[in-house]
Amino acid sequence: MQHADWSTLYPWLVWILTALIGMGIFMAYAGKRLHIRRLPAIDAIEEAVGRATEMGRPMLFVPGLAGIDVPSFQAVAISGHIAKLAAKYRTRILMPVTNTVIMTMAEQVLKESYAEGGAPEAFRSEDIRFLSDDQFAFASGVVGLMNRERVAANFFFGNFAAESLILAETGQTLGAIQIAGTPSTLQIPFFIAACDFTVIGEEYYAVTAYLTREPILLGSVWGQDICRIALAALIFATTVFHKLLPAPVLKFLGLE
């Protein structure tokens, strides 16, 4: 197996970034008040839930081609917060999945969220459906589900590939309000074109902090922003002073 090469910057960088994020969490824990900028896409979630309730139709949450990874876990966490809102209005959330581990996890998270939202009886375990682990079989299953249930709101959060536009365009045809967020940079343009609101880039990992306003989560988002500033400064400095840096430093930075 491969191991970290401590003679280069990269392993150090990961720990420095982790320490910075940890510092943000610690500062928030210690009581520092932190602010997070407005994210219109996330503000629209409540509007979407309200609209589905008014129309008396269910909502659809697709966690993408979920695997056991951080983006999928983040998607399930977001679904939990949407379920809490849905519980307030006794609205159903349909959640088709491609991965049985994520299905089990989502079932537990949604069940708890409905209970926390004050409507445990509104949770139906059959609304979390394993369709297929094949990309296009899953896509056709979701399209069928959207059409049969006439969903009023679609949430697409997670890893997506070519099926993203098939899903989003079907939702658009049905007139559903659509909110999407994905770490797959190739799919972001498709979601921007077909959805009402799209969460871009790092905003994807800030959604839960934004929704809950929990100080510790806000602290991690603050820490991430400090990391980005530090990385941008590092890139800028190494670009400008590239010619002046001695060979060992260039080697350490991986520039030689």
Added chain:
Amino acid sequence: MFEPVREFWLNLSLIFGAIFVSIVILAAVHASPPQFKRILTVIVVFIAGLYFPVEFYIPRHNFLTPYGDSVRNLVQVLAAFTFGLGVVNLVLIHGRHVLQRTTNFPFSLAFFAGFLIMTFVGFIQRYSPQFWVKKAEAGQISFWDGMHKLLFEGMLIPLTSTVFSLLAFFIVSAAYRAFRIRTLEAGLLMATAIIVMLANVPVGTWLTSWIPAEGWLKWFRLENAAIWLTTQINAPTQRAILFGLWVGAIGAALRIWLSLERTFTAGSR
């Protein structure tokens, strides 16, 4: 790390023993009080999340390295337990449709037919290709191989390709909406799209072929303008998004590892 057991009965006993112990553990966890579940989840997530970084960041082969394959196998075994749940979920949902004769119950019948036929043919073709049929002559394809080919290559793959081909139509409708020039951003998008699209077809390069190929004027040739747009505008933007994403992923991983993202610590509320 562990050598496979060669003795058949001992191997079988170990497999069934492991399944039994796993089921007992899962049942015990399931029946335990919420507070215990929460503490257990926090501890297991922390220890499991600690293994890989520590193993990777200790230089060279270290005391944790020999356990790597076993830990990865453990993840697969845990995932395998949930696979059965996926099948149960499908059967329950479609079974209910069939039993209650709902409007869409023919689709559920199609599911059962597809599921049973595919499973049956797949297993027979793989494990007992002589089942109920004569052995294929040299140069002939056996019955079960043929059935497998028909179902998977003749039906499943074309069906998948059909769904994929829908993408072409959806791209047109999405592009139409995206390219309606209502704002400055939409106008810029439209202009760049036209340049990049034209640069990728012969007529596009022909249109600006009269512009000198050398000197600063060369950047007005469509093929050069497209290269400039994709390498100097598009690529850095994509990289910037990816930078933000990966730092965000570190933050999210840290939150999950330390169980600060309370959504996953079942029974916490």
